[in-house]
Amino acid sequence: MLFNEKFDKHMAAAGHGLEAYETAVAYRGRGPLAAQQLGASAALVRTVGGADFRLPHTGNSARAGIPAAAVTAEDADLIADLSKQGRVVMHLVLTPQTLPDEVSYNVIADLRGREHPEQIVIASGHLDSWDLGTGAIDDAAGVAVAMQAANLCEQLGLQPSRTLRVIAWMNEENGSRGSTAYMADYKDSLPNHVAAIESDLGANHPLGFVGFWDPGALPVLKEIAATLAPIGANLVEATGESGADIDPMADAGVPVFSPMQDSRFYFNYHHSAADTLDKIDPRELAENAAVMAVLSYALADMRQPLPRTPPSLK
Amino acid sequence: MLFNEKFDKHMAAAGHGLEAYETAVAYRGRGPLAAQQLGASAALVRTVGGADFRLPHTGNSARAGIPAAAVTAEDADLIADLSKQGRVVMHLVLTPQTLPDEVSYNVIADLRGREHPEQIVIASGHLDSWDLGTGAIDDAAGVAVAMQAANLCEQLGLQPSRTLRVIAWMNEENGSRGSTAYMADYKDSLPNHVAAIESDLGANHPLGFVGFWDPGALPVLKEIAATLAPIGANLVEATGESGADIDPMADAGVPVFSPMQDSRFYFNYHHSAADTLDKIDPRELAENAAVMAVLSYALADMRQPLPRTPPSLK
Numbered sequence: 001m002l003f004n005e006k007f008d009k010h011m012a013a014a015g016h017g018l019e020a021y022e023t024a025v026a027y028r029g030r031g032p033l034a035a036q037q038l039g040a041s042a043a044l045v046r047t048v049g050g051a052d053f054r055l056p057h058t059g060n061s062a063r064a065g066i067p068a069a070a071v072t073a074e075d076a077d078l079i080a081d082l083s084k085q086g087r088v089v090m091h092l093v094l095t096p097q098t099l100p101d102e103v104s105y106n107v108i109a110d111l112r113g114r115e116h117p118e119q120i121v122i123a124s125g126h127l128d129s130w131d132l133g134t135g136a137i138d139d140a141a142g143v144a145v146a147m148q149a150a151n152l153c154e155q156l157g158l159q160p161s162r163t164l165r166v167i168a169w170m171n172e173e174n175g176s177r178g179s180t181a182y183m184a185d186y187k188d189s190l191p192n193h194v195a196a197i198e199s200d201l202g203a204n205h206p207l208g209f210v211g212f213w214d215p216g217a218l219p220v221l222k223e224i225a226a227t228l229a230p231i232g233a234n235l236v237e238a239t240g241e242s243g244a245d246i247d248p249m250a251d252a253g254v255p256v257f258s259p260m261q262d263s264r265f266y267f268n269y270h271h272s273a274a275d276t277l278d279k280i281d282p283r284e285l286a287e288n289a290a291v292m293a294v295l296s297y298a299l300a301d302m303r304q305p306l307p308r309t310p311p312s313l314k
Numbered sequence: 315m316l317f318n319e320k321f322d323k324h325m326a327a328a329g330h331g332l333e334a335y336e337t338a339v340a341y342r343g344r345g346p347l348a349a350q351q352l353g354a355s356a357a358l359v360r361t362v363g364g365a366d367f368r369l370p371h372t373g374n375s376a377r378a379g380i381p382a383a384a385v386t387a388e389d390a391d392l393i394a395d396l397s398k399q400g401r402v403v404m405h406l407v408l409t410p411q412t413l414p415d416e417v418s419y420n421v422i423a424d425l426r427g428r429e430h431p432e433q434i435v436i437a438s439g440h441l442d443s444w445d446l447g448t449g450a451i452d453d454a455a456g457v458a459v460a461m462q463a464a465n466l467c468e469q470l471g472l473q474p475s476r477t478l479r480v481i482a483w484m485n486e487e488n489g490s491r492g493s494t495a496y497m498a499d500y501k502d503s504l505p506n507h508v509a510a511i512e513s514d515l516g517a518n519h520p521l522g523f524v525g526f527w528d529p530g531a532l533p534v535l536k537e538i539a540a541t542l543a544p545i546g547a548n549l550v551e552a553t554g555e556s557g558a559d560i561d562p563m564a565d566a567g568v569p570v571f572s573p574m575q576d577s578r579f580y581f582n583y584h585h586s587a588a589d590t591l592d593k594i595d596p597r598e599l600a601e602n603a604a605v606m607a608v609l610s611y612a613l614a615d616m617r618q619p620l621p622r623t624p625p626s627l628k
Contacts, residue, residue, distance in 0.1 A: 053367035054447070054588040074590040133368070274368040276388040 017050065017263030018201065024048045028061055032068035042067040042092055046076035051268035058130045059271045060173060067094050104128075104170045106178045111150045113163040113300065120189070121300040122165050122196035123149040123292050126172035126245055133275030137266060141203035141280055141288070142243075143168045145259075148289035149296045160300035162194060169245040172200070179245035183252075190252045194305035197257040197296055198243025202266040203285045208235030209295055211242045211257035212250045214307040221306075224298040231287045235260055253308035255299075259291045331364065331577030332515065338362045342375055346382035356381040356406055360390035365582035372444045373585045374487060381408050418442075418484045420492045425464045427477040427614065434503070435614040436479050436510035437463040437606050440486035440559055447589030451580065455517035455594055455602070456557075457482045459573075462603035463610045474614035476508060483559040486514070493559035497566075504566045508619035511571040511610055512557025516580040517599040522549030523609055525556045525571035526564045528621040535620075538612040545601045549574055567622035569613075573605045 028045050035043035047057040047070050054072045061068060069092065071079065082088045107127060113119060125142020129135020150166050153159070170178035186193070197209075208225050218236065225234040242256035250256040269275050299306065342359050349357035361371040361384050368386045375382060383406065385393065396402045421441060427433060439456020443449020464480045467473070484492035500507070511523075522539050532550065539548040556570035564570040583589050613620065 051367055052588065052592060053365055053369055053583075053586075054590065055367055055369075074588070074592055077592055078590075269367075272367075274366065274388065276368065276392075278366060278388055278391055 017265070017267045020050070021048060021263075021267045025059070028057075028059055028070065030062055032064035032066060033062040035068075036064040036066045040066060042069075044069055044071045044076075044079070044090075044092075046071060047073050049073075049267050049270070049272060050265075051272075051274075053274070055272040055274060056132075057271050058132055060175075067092055069094055104178075106170050106182055107168040109147075109150065109166045111153055111159070111164040111166070113161055114159045115161040117163050118189070118192050119162040119300075119305065120165050120193045121160075121162055121296050122167055122193065122198075122246065122249075123296040124167040124169055124196070124198045124243070124245060126178070126198075126200060126243075127168040127170050128173050128178075129275070130173060130271050132271070132273040133269075134277065135275055136277045137202040137275050137279050138270045139172070139200050140277075141285060142199035144285065145199050145203070145289040145292045146197075149293040152289065152293040153297055158297060158301075160297055161302075162300040162305075164296055164300045167245075169198075172245050176244055179248060182245075183248050190249070190254065193249060193252075193254045195255045195257065195296075195299040196242070196246040196249045197259075197292060197299075198246045199259050199261075199288060199292060200243045200245075201258065201261045201263055202270065203280050203288050204262040204265060205284045206231075206233045206259040206261050206288050206291045208233050208237070208260045209257050209291060210237045210239040210260045211255065212240045212309060212313070213238060213255040213257075214309050214313070217255060217306045220302065224295060227294050227298075228291060231290055233259075233287060233291050250309060251311075251314065253311070255306045255309055257295060259288050261288070331579070331581045334364070335362060335577075335581045339373070342371075342373055342384065344376055346378035346380060347376040349382075350378040350380045354380060356383075358383055358385045358390075358393070358404075358406075360385060361387050363387075363581050363584070363586060364579075365586075365588075367588070369586040369588060370446075371585050372446055374489075381406055383408050418492075420484050420496055421482040423461075423464065423480045425467055425473070425478040425480070427475055428473045429475040431477050432503070432506050433476040433614075433619065434479050434507045435474075435476055435610050436481055436507065436512075436560065436563075437610040438481040438483055438510070438512045438557070438559060440492070440512075440514060440557075441482040441484050442487050442492075443589070444487060444585050446585070446587040447583075448591065449589055450591045451516040451589050451593050452584045453486070453514050454591075455599060456513035458599065459513050459517070459603040459606045460511075463607040466603065466607040467611055472611060472615075474611055475616075476614040476619075478610055478614045481559075483512075486559050490558055493562060496559075497562050504563070504568065507563060507566075507568045509569045509571065509610075509613040510556070510560040510563045511573075511606060511613075512560045513573050513575075513602060513606060514557045514559075515572065515575045515577055516584065517594050517602050518576040518579060519598045520545075520547045520573040520575050520602050520605045522547050522551070522574045523571050523605060524551045524553040524574045525569065526554045526623060526627070527552060527569035527571075528623050528627070531569060531620045534616065538609060541608050541612075542605060545604055547573075547601060547605050564623060565625075565628065567625070569620045569623055571609060573602050575602070 032043035049057045123146040126139045242258045346357035363371045437460040440453045556572045
């Protein structure tokens with residue numbers, strides 16, 4: 001999940017893990033730049049994340065003209081303790097490189113709609129990840145459940161009325177340029193985008209779904225969510241937040257959604273070396289796929305599409 | 315805590331954490347040598363420990379003539395998965411060095427006995443630690459509670475009948491040479507060592523104490539433990555296990571003891587980069603100091619010392 005300014009505007013309701021991250025990540029996102037403006041020669045940011053296993057945490061940060069890095073929570077404590085005892089001198093050896101841009105791609109697959117193939121419902125996750133771990137929870141899990149939504153439709157012989165578009169977004173973590181390119185490429189057909197879903201908060205047990213939509217949509221969304229009651233995923237909350245890649249569509253009036261995941265443990269692992277496949281529980285991954293499949297199929301097959309989100313709500 | 319052969323003989327009753335470690339650590343301790351004997355050119359051992367934060371775990375291992383290292387649990391899983399798919403080629407860059415021996419010391423302090431200063435009760439932990447973390451739980455905590463036992467006696471104006479000897483053992487992790495030197499230096503006065511206590515399983519909540527002693531000692535040990543009931547530390551179990559540094563004394567008939575700690579989380583951190591001071595809860599550390607202080611003072615001040623442990627029990 002990428003830090004962006006919208007975190008300041010939107011309530012984070014998908015669990016206190018996300019709320020805590022929202023508060024803490026501002027220091028990673030803006031800290032080095034603020035430190036530079038105050039005359040610092042370098043900036044070290046205490047790791048954003050919940051675990052106490054001495055793991056540094058990476059992530060997007062506003063580019064500052066000074067060296068900047070993350071230190072583990074334990075080492076931040078140590079530095080703070082030493083600072084109370086006197087002057088602390090640190091020798092930093094940082095080895096980041098900015099390599100030339102390479103061409104990369106969003107990966108897009110359509111399950112073509114039966115009656116209105118020109119109308120699109122997006123089910124998505126993002127393909128890129130930070131390089132410390134393997135990106136299993138951020139965000140291979142999101143890509144997997146988006147693919148599984150279309151796969152389940154095919155397995156069940158269900159072809160929805162509208163087109164179900166599976167997207168694995170490129171470059172979410174480092175500027176959302178995949179999303180930006182999509183918005184430019186498809187700007188003329190945005191009115192035909194009737195809904196967009198992104199999963200970008202791991203694969204822990206889903207409690208329902210969140211998003212940003214016209215309040216008039218709530219009754220039908222609750223009907224859809226009721227289908228997910230058997231797995232305990234029938235909550236619906238208009239949190240105003242969805243996913244970094246589909247947020248621009250919300251600005252264009254597209255109703256946007258995200259599974260509401262139990263995020264208590266997500267930030268113990270995300271953007272760290274410990275984001276690996278063993279962190280994915282197959283049953284909970286399947287529950288997330290169910291949320292993605294039920295929601296995307298319903299949105300793609302309901303008689304009338306949801307109302308557009310009026311600009312006045314933003 | 316050092317792996318040693320006695321783990322195979324003794325029951326580990328201070329919590330399932332220790333039991334699990336006992337089972338797993340054999341692979342670290344003997345794995346590389348066994349691999350070499352089977353013709354391996356190198357050995358990688360899956361990390362011993364309970365946490366899933368991609369931390370490699372270090373510790374004592376029988377010296378093999380082949381390169382050997384620990385890999386994290388996550389990477390061990392990955393290697394196992396890849397192995398099922400075909401031949402896996404690995405390039406190992408290992409940088410261990412065996413430096414020349416340096417002189418180092420046990421640190422010993424006596425609170426001299428009031429009536430029988432020649433009779434000794436040892437309260438101890440070990441001073442050395444593995445170098446990934448700072449050794450807060452293994453075993454600065456043990457040294458701290460041993461020092462605090464004598465400190466509390468002084469604060470309370472209590473001078474026990476026998477000498478309370480605080481020892482911070484050197485070189486527990488890498489061969490117990492501090493303990494071996496002590497046994498050689500004090501072999502003539504071992505009959506005057508009436509009891510020995512070592513704390514080497516962290517500083518989580520103590521449930522009482524364990525050790526190895528003549529069964530006839532149990533009634534008086536239960537009386538002592540009853541004093542610790544207000545902090546929930548009144549269990550007494552003859553597990554046959556104490557601490558690596560005082561085990562040799564048990565062979566010489568000295569009753570040996572260790573706090574019985576809640577070890578559920580200890581092996582998530584021990585011998586890893588995450589063994590740092592924040593893992594110590596001050597209240598639980600104080601509880602361990604209470605166990606060490608009450609037990610050592612009682613053993614040093616009771617009218618008759620405990621019976622010697624007969625060799626037939628070993």
